[in-house]
Amino acid sequence: xxxxxxxxxxxxxxxxxxxxxxxxxxxxxxxxxxxxxxxxxxxxxxxxxxxxxxxxxxxxxxxxxxxxxxxxxxxxxxxxxxxxxxxxxxxxxxxxxxxxxxxxxxxxxxxxxxxxxxxxxxxxxxxxxxxxxxxxxxxxxxxxxxxxxxxxxxxxxxxxxxxxxxxxxxxxxxxxxxxxxxxxxxxxxxxxxxxxxxxxx
Amino acid sequence: xxxxxxxxxxxxxxxxxxxxxxxxxxxxxxxxxxxxxxxxxxxxxxxxxxxxxxxxxxxxxxxxxxxxxxxxxxxxxxxxxxxxxxxxxxxxxxxxxxxxxxxxxxxxxxxxxxxxxxxxxxxxxxxxxxxxxxxxxxxxxxxxxxxxxxxxxxxxxxxxxxxxxxxxxxxxxxxxxxxxxxxxxxxxxxxxxxxxxxxxx
DNA sequence: AGATCAACCAAGCAAGCGCTAGTGTAAACC
DNA sequence: GGTTTACACTAGCGCTTGCTTGGTTGATCT
Numbered sequence: 001x002x003x004x005x006x007x008x009x010x011x012x013x014x015x016x017x018x019x020x021x022x023x024x025x026x027x028x029x030x031x032x033x034x035x036x037x038x039x040x041x042x043x044x045x046x047x048x049x050x051x052x053x054x055x056x057x058x059x060x061x062x063x064x065x066x067x068x069x070x071x072x073x074x075x076x077x078x079x080x081x082x083x084x085x086x087x088x089x090x091x092x093x094x095x096x097x098x099x100x101x102x103x104x105x106x107x108x109x110x111x112x113x114x115x116x117x118x119x120x121x122x123x124x125x126x127x128x129x130x131x132x133x134x135x136x137x138x139x140x141x142x143x144x145x146x147x148x149x150x151x152x153x154x155x156x157x158x159x160x161x162x163x164x165x166x167x168x169x170x171x172x173x174x175x176x177x178x179x180x181x182x183x184x185x186x187x188x189x190x191x192x193x194x195x196x197x198x199x200x201x
Numbered sequence: 202x203x204x205x206x207x208x209x210x211x212x213x214x215x216x217x218x219x220x221x222x223x224x225x226x227x228x229x230x231x232x233x234x235x236x237x238x239x240x241x242x243x244x245x246x247x248x249x250x251x252x253x254x255x256x257x258x259x260x261x262x263x264x265x266x267x268x269x270x271x272x273x274x275x276x277x278x279x280x281x282x283x284x285x286x287x288x289x290x291x292x293x294x295x296x297x298x299x300x301x302x303x304x305x306x307x308x309x310x311x312x313x314x315x316x317x318x319x320x321x322x323x324x325x326x327x328x329x330x331x332x333x334x335x336x337x338x339x340x341x342x343x344x345x346x347x348x349x350x351x352x353x354x355x356x357x358x359x360x361x362x363x364x365x366x367x368x369x370x371x372x373x374x375x376x377x378x379x380x381x382x383x384x385x386x387x388x389x390x391x392x393x394x395x396x397x398x399x400x401x402x
Numbered sequence: 403a404g405a406t407c408a409a410c411c412a413a414g415c416a417a418g419c420g421c422t423a424g425t426g427t428a429a430a431c432c
Numbered sequence: 433g434g435t436t437t438a439c440a441c442t443a444g445c446g447c448t449t450g451c452t453t454g455g456t457t458g459a460t461c462t
Contacts, residue, residue, distance in 0.1 A: 025314065027226065028314075112226060113226065113229075146387070147387075147390055149383055152383045155361075155365070155368055156361040156364075156383075156384055156387060158364065159360045159363065160356075160360040160364075161360070162364060163364065164360065166360075179353065182350055182353045182354075182357075183353075183357055185348070186347070186349050186354060186388055189348055
């Protein structure tokens with residue numbers, strides 16, 4: 001039994017599991033369904049994962065890790081202004097949602113099915129991500145870009161962004177870039193940002 | 202077997218079920234757990250509900266119906282200005298969340314566990330509620346209170362509001378009134394609204 | 403007094419669940 | 433050339449699940 005093994009095979013299986021968890025929900029997804037989707041028998045599954053819980057944890061860890069990496073990268077690449085940084089975060093968030101959609105839906109909806117041990121471990125990752133957001137929102141507040149209660153504003157923004165998994169259609173006309181732009185226009189309407197529309201993917 | 206019976210007993214059982222569904226999730230809540238919480242045996246449960254699915258549907262219907270009634274009432278009571286109506290909707294939404302919290306959490310997180318039949322029925326209720334929101338947001342857009350894409354703005358607002366179930370603490374210092382006020386200040390900062398702070402519950 | 407009825411119980415069935423034990427096999431390594 | 437390792441298989445154990453069945457109770461109505 002491989003324990004915390006990070007083989008490419010395991011990554012592929014995790015991706016497939018994420019898809020099934022979104023379709024059926026964690027509890028309704030049986031190990032037999034998972035195995036069939038992976039092209040193996042149910043017993044073989046436990047060669048890659050200690051138990052069913054660990055599959056869920058792997059899915060969520062993968063998604064959150066990617067989001068964190070992407071957000072950090074976006075902040076490094078962009079300018080110093082509060083508006084640019086806010087924009088970069090929103091864009092990164094929505095792009096992650098596009099590419100790792102399944103993992104993020106699972107993270108949002110199946111978080112409570114994690115046992116306390118896995119939850120504690122993954123909380124740190126999630127907190128790190130949310131800390132990035134709060135820092136950027138702090139800068140926007142300090143810079144006078146947006147106004148209001150620090151705690152409430154960051155919750156409202158996170159809510160608006162996370163809710164997008166419910167309705168966003170990647171095939172539709174709106175690009176992540178557009179959503180990020182519109183959101184910031186809504187909460188910081190005084191700014192007439194430079195770039196408009198979706199120039200490129 | 203009582204079919205679409207609306208006895209007070211059934212309402213009470215529905216309330217208890219909502220609580221358990223929030224604690225454990227729908228799939229992990231067994232009919233035996235439900236029965237024990239209700240002080241009866243698992244077999245007796247099927248005197249009140251056709252099957253487990255119907256309990257879930259009853260919980261969600263109850264919550265959505267209340268939200269709809271409260272929102273309609275709030276719109277009738279308030280003034281005609283776009284700002285007042287927007288404020289009334291936000292306040293009503295958050296108040297419902299306070300009083301019927303369990304039902305709304307279930308509606309948000311367990312919606313996908315409904316079979317297609319129940320989902321079709323409840324979709325109408327939910328759509329009616331969201332239509333109220335979109336109408337009020339339309340008025341706010343027309344009145345120049347807020348700006349942006351009609352579709353996106355209403356999604357962002359709904360997201361910010363629905364996300365509150367994740368973090369809102371009814372025991373904390375912030376009242377629903379305060380949240381509504383802060384949210385509107387965030388998306389329509391030009392307005393200096395008359396009433397400020399939580400004067401009364 | 404007899405009938406009706408909602409509400410409940412005891413017992414259990416059939417199916418499905420997560421997971422384990424033991425084995426086979428082909429490639430990789432020393 | 434023998435050993436190890438990664439990955440898969442078969443078979444099934446022990447338990448829980450949603451739900452059914454047939455029957456009991458106590459209040460209400462005529």
